[in-house]
Amino acid sequence: MIRMTIGIVCKEALMGRITEYYHATSLEDAFAKAQQLRPAAAYVGGGVELILRRNPEITTLIDLSRCGLDYITASREGIEIGSQTTLTTVSRNADIKKYAGGSLAWWTGRIAQNNLRDMITVGGVIGRNQPWNDVVPHLVALGAQVRLFDGAERIMPLAGYIEAKQPGVIIKGILLPAGNAGSSGFLWRFTRTLQDISTLHFSALVSSDGKFMTAANLVFAGRPGHAALYPRLSEGLVGKSLSHETFARVAEMAPDVVEVGSDLRATGEFRRELVRAAILNLEEHMTGVAQ
Numbered sequence: 001m002i003r004m005t006i007g008i009v010c011k012e013a014l015m016g017r018i019t020e021y022y023h024a025t026s027l028e029d030a031f032a033k034a035q036q037l038r039p040a041a042a043y044v045g046g047g048v049e050l051i052l053r054r055n056p057e058i059t060t061l062i063d064l065s066r067c068g069l070d071y072i073t074a075s076r077e078g079i080e081i082g083s084q085t086t087l088t089t090v091s092r093n094a095d096i097k098k099y100a101g102g103s104l105a106w107w108t109g110r111i112a113q114n115n116l117r118d119m120i121t122v123g124g125v126i127g128r129n130q131p132w133n134d135v136v137p138h139l140v141a142l143g144a145q146v147r148l149f150d151g152a153e154r155i156m157p158l159a160g161y162i163e164a165k166q167p168g169v170i171i172k173g174i175l176l177p178a179g180n181a182g183s184s185g186f187l188w189r190f191t192r193t194l195q196d197i198s199t200l201h202f203s204a205l206v207s208s209d210g211k212f213m214t215a216a217n218l219v220f221a222g223r224p225g226h227a228a229l230y231p232r233l234s235e236g237l238v239g240k241s242l243s244h245e246t247f248a249r250v251a252e253m254a255p256d257v258v259e260v261g262s263d264l265r266a267t268g269e270f271r272r273e274l275v276r277a278a279i280l281n282l283e284e285h286m287t288g289v290a291q
């Protein structure tokens with residue numbers, strides 16, 4: 001009992017005590033509150049990460065659940081997903097199941113575990129973006145744009161946003177561009193169990209005319225570094241035939257292009273082998289032939 005109390009006290013001291021839980025009623029209200037309290041305030045998505053770990057300076061949580069951010073809409077521009085939408089909702093949406101072969105719907109219904117997926121939000125995964133996160137690199141591969149609110153709305157590529165995050169800015173939602181809907185989305189994560197986090201994550205979006213590849217986005221994460229796009233590997237595929245020779249060439253060069261390293265989970269050498277395996281798995285996905 002004493003040990004448990006000490007544990008709780010230590011954790012509170014480490015994370016800081018929350019003294020206010022503020023229910024924002026609009027984006028304007030949430031942003032104004034955050035500006036007033038910076039850096040002592042944080043927006044709440046599903047709260048999964050904020051409960052486990054948060055900056056000790058944070059004393060106020062700003063709840064966004066009344067700001068109208070729980071939506072999925074399809075339009076001529078593409079599919080827009082509000083930042084308060086949970087992974088479970090994303091995984092069950094009929095339009096997302098059809099988008100780029102349904103890779104996003106499939107994986108948002110499988111990573112972590114079911115009761116966590118009911119809580120984890122799109123805004124929360126982007127807001128935290130752990131290096132081993134699976135959703136962010138997949139969205140980057142799909143060419144997602146992020147819609148932000150900082151007093152006014154603006155939109156930018158998610159790939160650019162995660163490079164230079166802007167504290168205090170509200171993630172309103174993401175847009176999956178209509179132009180990529182017919183391409184093929186692919187995700188491969190190397191884990192010891194299905195519920196484990198990725199030792200290496202690989203996501204791709206490939207367009208083809210059936211014989212030749214016409215566009216490709218290749219993203220690695222959990223290297224153990226953050227999600228990064230690899231245009232040099234994409235160049236190895238674009239304009240080339242959908243053949244074993246093409247993928248074998250890219251698999252050969254990929255371990256020298258993707259920056260991997262060692263951590264408690266795996267050595268850099270092991271990750272280099274995983275990089276090669278990731279490309280061969282993409283080949284199998286694109287050609288239907290296992291190597």
Ligand SMILES: Cc1cc2nc3c(=O)[nH]c(=O)nc-3n(C[C@H](O)[C@H](O)[C@H](O)COP(=O)(O)OP(=O)(O)OC[C@H]3O[C@@H](n4cnc5c(N)ncnc54)[C@H](O)[C@@H]3O)c2cc1C
Nearest residue numbers: 042043045046047048049050112121123124127128134171
């Ligand atoms: C046991 C466990 C297993 C997991 N396994 C996986 C896995 O396999 N794959 C995977 O990808 N992830 C996994 N996750 C990680 C999970 O995706 C992250 O913890 C995610 O950040 C939680 O989302 P949330 O909505 O609960 O975030 P929150 O805890 O609510 O927020 C996270 C951060 O984002 C900020 N934020 C939230 N919403 C917004 C917004 N709209 N605008 C601006 N900032 C915002 C918050 O202020 C905070 O800094 C796992 C987590 C746990 C606990």
